[in-house]
Amino acid sequence: MPxxxxxxxxxxxxxxxxxxxxxxxxxxxxxxAGCHLYVVGVSETxxxxxxxxxxxxxxxxxxxxxxxxxxxxxxxxxxxxxxGEFETHPLRVVGGLGVES
Amino acid sequence: MPxxxxxxxxxxxxxxxxxxxxxxxxxxxxxxAGCHLYVVGVSETxxxxxxxxxxxxxxxxxxxxxxxxxxxxxxxxxxxxxxGEFETHPLRVVGGLGVES
Numbered sequence: 001m002p003x004x005x006x007x008x009x010x011x012x013x014x015x016x017x018x019x020x021x022x023x024x025x026x027x028x029x030x031x032x033a034g035c036h037l038y039v040v041g042v043s044e045t046x047x048x049x050x051x052x053x054x055x056x057x058x059x060x061x062x063x064x065x066x067x068x069x070x071x072x073x074x075x076x077x078x079x080x081x082x083x084g085e086f087e088t089h090p091l092r093v094v095g096g097l098g099v100e101s
Numbered sequence: 102m103p104x105x106x107x108x109x110x111x112x113x114x115x116x117x118x119x120x121x122x123x124x125x126x127x128x129x130x131x132x133x134a135g136c137h138l139y140v141v142g143v144s145e146t147x148x149x150x151x152x153x154x155x156x157x158x159x160x161x162x163x164x165x166x167x168x169x170x171x172x173x174x175x176x177x178x179x180x181x182x183x184x185g186e187f188e189t190h191p192l193r194v195v196g197g198l199g200v201e202s
Contacts, residue, residue: 004142006107006152008190024196037199039138039156041105041192051107051192053154055140055199089109091142091152095125098138098156098199 002036002099003059004091008051015081016048022078023052026070033068034061037099048083055099059090103137103200104160105192109152116182117149123179124153127171134169135162138200149184156200160191 011019023040030038034057043049056062065071093099112120124141131139135158144150157163166172194200 004140004152004154006142006154020195027196027198030198035198037138037140038197039105039154039194039200040197041107041194044191044193051105051190052197053105053107053140089152090145092145093140093142094121095128096139096141096153097128097131097136099140 002093003056003062004093005054005062006089008049008087010083010085011048012081012083019050019078019081022074033065055093103194104157104163105194106155106163107190109150109188111184111186112149113182113184114149120151120179120182123175134166156194
């Protein structure tokens, strides 16, 4: 079963779109790291909240991706624009449309 | 921009897998209602929690889908197995991998 990860991050006021630009800039490269799906969305109800919904081959693939130089570099650029308030929901993907189960 | 919807529901003890079966049974049919993506996952940390991550053509398409007879019938079957604790995060999808932005 694929591994799913839902995560939110709160951005400092006015910095949301810069964070979104960083999060989306290298998304295509994640495919070869075992990423099936990576969806970046901004909240419709909270101007400083970004959600990322991901599906990975496995939890190990997801964790491995966080060690990739390009990803580490992106995280270090985004971090100063975040407040440090994160929400994280690890999931086992069990089915649906547009994703293999 | 597509519309994203992240939602969680808490199931009554022991009923999670029945709820998941209902949620996933007709997922392919959602495509013609304007659904790009519909991912059902069970929490890795909470035995009674189900998350659904969706991407739709628009918010109107998502709302319209809730009026489809098959969807209404699924909701009515699942509802008695839910505690009534929901979380809902409406999103504007801005990019990523595996989804058009």
